Amino acid sequence: MTTLKNRGVVPHGVVFIYDPSAIIDAPEDTGLGPVLNTKNCISIWTIDEDQGDALLVLTESEEEISGHLVFDEFIETPGHKIGFNDSGVNIISEMNVRDDRTRLSIYTNDQMYPDKIVCLIH
Numbered sequence: 001m002t003t004l005k006n007r008g009v010v011p012h013g014v015v016f017i018y019d020p021s022a023i024i025d026a027p028e029d030t031g032l033g034p035v036l037n038t039k040n041c042i043s044i045w046t047i048d049e050d051q052g053d054a055l056l057v058l059t060e061s062e063e064e065i066s067g068h069l070v071f072d073e074f075i076e077t078p079g080h081k082i083g084f085n086d087s088g089v090n091i092i093s094e095m096n097v098r099d100d101r102t103r104l105s106i107y108t109n110d111q112m113y114p115d116k117i118v119c120l121i122h
Contacts, residue, residue: 003059004093012087013048015056016041017104017119020091021079034112040076042106047115056084057118058095064118071106082121097121 018024018041027036027043034045046054057064075082082102083094103122108114 001059001061002095003057003061003064004095005055005057006084006093007053007055008092009049010046010054010086011049013046013113014043014087015046015054015092015117016043016085016087017082017106018042018075018085019077019079019081020083020085020094021081022076035070035106037071037073037075042071042075042104044070044106044108044117045113046117047113052115054114055116056092057116058082058084058093058121059118060121062120065107065120066118067107067109067114067116068111069105070108070111071104074101074103076100077102082119084119095121
């Protein structure tokens with residue numbers, strides 16, 4: 001089972017999870033709530049970039065799960081990839097997935113401003 005971990009500053013305190021090879025429909029106003037989604041994109045608030053680093057985990061292993069479940073749904077992944085991306089559309093990390101739709105369970109260590117986000121790929 002594959003696990004990718006990245007620790008670093010997240011610009012603007014928001015991270016996006018989507019298929020970076022696809023044209024996405026991002027949530028219109030990420031300021032409306034800590035976790036928002038469309039059919040192919042999820043936005044999640046993190047700690048502010050002035051407050052330090054965030055740990056972003058993409059995994060297929062349930063051993064990595066910790067924290068609050070904040071998302072558990074399918075999103076479209078037409079390019080068979082899923083990844084963390086910043087607000088400048090830069091890929092932070094990505095993994096291959098098998099299908100055009102992928103179920104993700106996302107866990108955070110704080111429901112408003114987490115410094116750890118775990119994205120479990122089913």
